[in-house]
Amino acid sequence: MDYQQIIERIYEEIKPYEQEGKQADYIPALARVNPDQFGLYLNLLSGESYQLGGYDTRFSIQSISKVFSLAIALSIKGKELWKRIGKEPSGTAFNSLVQLEYEHGIPRNPFINAGAIVLADVLLTELENPEEFFIQFVRALSGNEEIDYSSEVAQSEQSCSYLNASIAYLLKHHHNLNNRVEDVLHFYCMMCSVEMSCKDLAKAFTAFARSSEPFSHGGVELTTSRVKRINAIMQTCGFYDEAGEFSFLVGLPGKSGVGGGIVAIHPAKYSIAVWSPRLNERGNSIMGMKALELFTTMTSESIF
Amino acid sequence: MDYQQIIERIYEEIKPYEQEGKQADYIPALARVNPDQFGLYLNLLSGESYQLGGYDTRFSIQSISKVFSLAIALSIKGKELWKRIGKEPSGTAFNSLVQLEYEHGIPRNPFINAGAIVLADVLLTELENPEEFFIQFVRALSGNEEIDYSSEVAQSEQSCSYLNASIAYLLKHHHNLNNRVEDVLHFYCMMCSVEMSCKDLAKAFTAFARSSEPFSHGGVELTTSRVKRINAIMQTCGFYDEAGEFSFLVGLPGKSGVGGGIVAIHPAKYSIAVWSPRLNERGNSIMGMKALELFTTMTSESIF
Amino acid sequence: MDYQQIIERIYEEIKPYEQEGKQADYIPALARVNPDQFGLYLNLLSGESYQLGGYDTRFSIQSISKVFSLAIALSIKGKELWKRIGKEPSGTAFNSLVQLEYEHGIPRNPFINAGAIVLADVLLTELENPEEFFIQFVRALSGNEEIDYSSEVAQSEQSCSYLNASIAYLLKHHHNLNNRVEDVLHFYCMMCSVEMSCKDLAKAFTAFARSSEPFSHGGVELTTSRVKRINAIMQTCGFYDEAGEFSFLVGLPGKSGVGGGIVAIHPAKYSIAVWSPRLNERGNSIMGMKALELFTTMTSESIF
């Protein structure tokens, strides 16, 4: 079977699950999305690409944005960054606040909310025009100038996210936030609100799949060494309390978002993005997880 | 020995400890206080009173205010109140945020910060003019019209208390805060900022020592039954993670504040207030604790 | 109403609850008990006593035994004891193992299982013939030579209590157990297996209600000072995660056991024991709790 046959076969196999789970509904903009959608985009480093369904429909990338902010922050701060954020799996999603208290305001890793809020703080301090820089960085990564923030999503997110405010104030209490809480949360929510398609994401993540020459933009360089570090963190921390499960079932470094997107890479081989809004109880796309599991099984191309 | 002799003897015995510990210094207004002060006021229900040292100097009552807000909230809401706040000891001070997360936004008891923030929210909702009502209530309780808020203390407290903001947003996240976080924290800090002397406190707490006729003010009535409930909570929860120790050493229901004040009562017998700004590592006045321990030992008048 | 009328009235009022809850059934000997029993014995320090129902039926005292072992251990070791056990409320029942791990093997207080296992270890080390001494001590306290261990209960308890074994090994790991785990658990289970009636318990606890002359037996002396300390701990820690609730509703120092017994005292006034096997979900006798709540309400004789 060639790749196109494989992804079509995958689509058939996951169809029975298309009514399972439901989309994120904590903000109106996400609740309004038609949940019965599925898209997939596979981008081989060798050049070809394969696609399926709504691969060109843009959706809210949410937590996938944390990979981009980590890439920028790590490029600017280097090892210094790890004084303010750890790189260990957090164990469980719900206890991030608990760990944050026990561990005196050092978030367990950059992909839990607490960690990504610190990343936002770093970017606010280090960049001259953070919002502009971030969106240009993402556009350059994916080669699509039309990618943009959704201020509607950002606004409604910020206005109702009391839990993130609680986390941010706890970070502030522990002297791990230099900017004003309001400003950090605003920027954090803006980054989460970016809308991209599977195609955009798969193209953006080729930079993490060690494409021949390192991606560079505005002084941020994704060197091989840096990309490997980020992939390692995606592998152990990319799926909250389902990181082990994803590693076990799919066997690729990846990152998910509550918008229903998942992106994963196979170093030196390919990047792949899937999207379907209905989530399992741990906040990861049900059809997306299944599609990726089938993909690495059918191609025998996991990293393990 | 009569009471006056006893309290003078106590003063001699605790003098060696007068340089131990240090006062709260997280806000300038508290850090500025001369730490080398001690006051004591004993108010017998039979009428006599005994005093010592700076018994008439006003200081920041801080957490002692939580007894007053509980009295008002319990009088207004009755049993309903216990749907939003528990009445069990919290175990340890530092983990209030942890417990709050595990227990879905229901504070363990009214005397940890989380619980008192909910009390502030209740008062904001139920009272027409909460700030005015609260201070008039305290003035009436202690019979001193000069008692007032310190807006300097309240302001600097609010502007730096990131931990309270974190707690309040977590409560909001769990739907246990009806008013705006800013408003609740402002009122909470105002109540903590009230300044009273040992004499004021001892007089105010006669109402909790079951004086002959129940205190009543503006519709808030401290019935015998209600006062007993509040005393029971002071006994088990009045001293954060030192509640057991205080119960063990002193054997009276009481409440402390980081301003260095402690007030305690012996039902149907007396109320007593002590004050000294230097605190032990758990935030309770060192000389105050020792004075009360000696008092119940020398008079053999603990409740146990 | 005199006391006899009061306790009869109480019995009427609690009757509607007599089918609520169910007895402990984790060991056959407890599961076999007829659950539909109720007994009460009130012992005034002035001399009179009042009784009701099955006040003379013996039942498994279980955790009430911890008061006796604390009394002996505290008398022998004095303040030294508090190096191995704390005196703060534990917060919640289920997390005693959690706290024990966080707090490096120092049990929060003597009335959680971990604390009482340390007490058993102390007695094993300090007494020549611990089993004989303990039962003689209890017999002397209650003036009833027929009180005895139930080796059937003790045996089946020990053979199935994997949780206590887990706790004991964790204590051992933290160097807070000097004897062999098997020996400590055997003695611990023996003490829990003692069978006493409400009458026996009420009489035994007059020693904690500060009867005119301190009880003394085999070198163990229950001085006023010591008794006050123990009462203080009963007040804050006597009912696991319901200590605050019991303090709030009943307002007396007391101790419960999963056999359905509860004993409480009013210093210098009375001791009272109630028994009914059906338990609430926190392991305390439903009818017993209600009876004591009504008793202090109707007599207005709580300590607060």
Place this chain on the structure above:
Amino acid sequence: MDYQQIIERIYEEIKPYEQEGKQADYIPALARVNPDQFGLYLNLLSGESYQLGGYDTRFSIQSISKVFSLAIALSIKGKELWKRIGKEPSGTAFNSLVQLEYEHGIPRNPFINAGAIVLADVLLTELENPEEFFIQFVRALSGNEEIDYSSEVAQSEQSCSYLNASIAYLLKHHHNLNNRVEDVLHFYCMMCSVEMSCKDLAKAFTAFARSSEPFSHGGVELTTSRVKRINAIMQTCGFYDEAGEFSFLVGLPGKSGVGGGIVAIHPAKYSIAVWSPRLNERGNSIMGMKALELFTTMTSESIF
């Protein structure tokens, strides 16, 4: 540089660290080991091998044995196994008992002690002669008939491991242990006591590096699919609370033991084992970690 040059260069670079840390000393047999040793064995799937220092010296494999017991248990039980053990990273080492309590006796993953104790229980139940089978399995994997248990290590381990006993009884309490605690702990300690050299380990782990034909022994078959699953778990859970760090620095699935050994694999390329007894504070070999970090950096051959 060819591989031999690389490993010699690595040895030079890590030499400055050879006095850092200290070996495990909680049992005499481990404390007696000369700490100043280092060995390395690289086994390419293509056939060649490279070695350095004490690569042929046998040492206590300790937790590395958990990979072998997982392989057997997973082969026998299949997906059923995951009803009794999770596959998520545990967060931190020290709280395994805490998580076990919160999560009702289901260990977070097979590589924390609690999980491996359940594995031992599975093997005891499923195999006719567990001790014999296990050692034969390990001998077959590494092609060395001389590999054996150290009953001295096993015995002293079992006699002092109160923490493992505490964990095992907690598992038993939660009905997640079918055999007697003593028997399970004995077998668990036996498996940890196996002594192997770097050469033995590297050879044994070629089966996990997806060698051309699946390893099979006594009905246990290490299919490609099974091996990938095990590698995924090594990646996320192989180094206790340093799993993220190892993934970040080294970028290979691997497993460490407190005997100072670490083994890691690169799927379809190589297996590598290092050994040096001095440990960092998280229980992983200092020189071993550094050697592997340098190896994947210098060869650019991590999986990411």
